[in-house]
Amino acid sequence: MRPIRAACLGTATLVTLLACTPVAAAATDTGSAPASGKARTLTFLAEVQQLTRFPVTPGSVSQGDQVVVRSDLFDEAHNKVGETHGSCTTTRGGVDEAEQCLVTYVLPDGQLTTQGVYFNYIDQGPFDSAITGGTGKYEKARGSVHSETIATDPKVVRRFTIHLA
Numbered sequence: 001m002r003p004i005r006a007a008c009l010g011t012a013t014l015v016t017l018l019a020c021t022p023v024a025a026a027a028t029d030t031g032s033a034p035a036s037g038k039a040r041t042l043t044f045l046a047e048v049q050q051l052t053r054f055p056v057t058p059g060s061v062s063q064g065d066q067v068v069v070r071s072d073l074f075d076e077a078h079n080k081v082g083e084t085h086g087s088c089t090t091t092r093g094g095v096d097e098a099e100q101c102l103v104t105y106v107l108p109d110g111q112l113t114t115q116g117v118y119f120n121y122i123d124q125g126p127f128d129s130a131i132t133g134g135t136g137k138y139e140k141a142r143g144s145v146h147s148e149t150i151a152t153d154p155k156v157v158r159r160f161t162i163h164l165a
Contacts, residue, residue, distance in 0.1 A: 039143075039163070039164065039165060040163075040164040041161060041162065041163055041164070042161075042162040042164070043076075043159065043160065043161050043162070044073040044074060044075065044081065044082070044159070044160045044162075045073070045074045045078075045150075045157060045158070045159055045160075046071045046072065046073050046074070046084060046157075046158050046160060047071055047072050047074065047155070047157070048069060048070075048071045048155070049070050049071055049072055050068075050069065050070045051067070051068075051069045051070075052067070052068050052069075053065060053066070053067045054066040054067070054068075056090075060093065061090060061093050061094065061097045062090060062093040063090055063091060063092060063093045064089065064090060065089070065090035065093070065099075066087065066088070066089055066090075067087065067088040067090075067099070068086070068087050069084070069085075069086050069087070069088075070083065070084070070085050070086075071083065071084045071086075072084075073105065073107075073160070081107065081108065082105060082106050082107040082108065083105075083106045084103050084104065084105050084106070085103070085104050085106065086101060086102060086103035086104070087101070087102055088100065088101040088102075088118065089101075091117070095120075096119070096120055097119070097120055098117055098118070098119050098120070099117065099118045100115070100116075100117055101115065101116060101117070101118055101129065102114070102115045103115070103129065103145075105145075105160075105162070107137075107138070109136050109137035109138070110134055110135045110136020110137045110138040110139065111134055111135045111136065111138065112131055112133075112134045112138050112141055112145075112162065113131070113132045113133050113134060114129040114130060114131050114132060114145050115129060115130060115132055116128060116129030116130055116145075125149070126146065126147060126148040126149070127146075127147050128144055128145065128146050128147070129144065129145045129147070130143075130144055131143045131144060131145065131162070131164070138164070141164055142164070142165045143162065143163045143164045143165040144162075144163050145160055145161065145162050145163070146160070146161045146163070147159070147160050147161075148161075
């Protein structure tokens with residue numbers, strides 16, 4: 001397994017959705033493996049390393065815009081513990097914008113995949129995604145991910161709370 005380097009997560013859509021900055025993060029594991037029938041919660045802070053928006057109409061948010069993002073995940077001691085890789089497609093443009101997002105969390109013991117719709121990222125509100133599967137330790141993972149913005153200056157910092165069922 002190759003070493004994981006420290007970084008962050010987000011996008012103009014995911015920027016709001018996933019952006020972060022080096023801050024004392026919160027990576028906690030409060031339970032045992034879901035396979036044992038017990039719920040498990042993981043919490044991370046994320047920082048965007050790369051974010052590119054491909055607009056259909058430059059200067060506006062339009063249906064069909066694409067966002068591609070890569071971020072690093074940090075634990076509570078600000079140790080890098082993984083990465084996220086994601087893409088979003090704008091499904092509703094304008095002021096009340098909506099984006100369909102697919103994100104993969106790369107963690108030491110496997111990967112988690114998620115998807116969901118993020119509404120109006122300009123307001124940087126919270127959003128929830130469904131866990132659609134995983135690999136390794138997370139092979140039969142189910143549950144959800146809650147994301148919330150905890151800082152916006154100098155960068156957007158988001159906390160991801162992963163609820164494994």
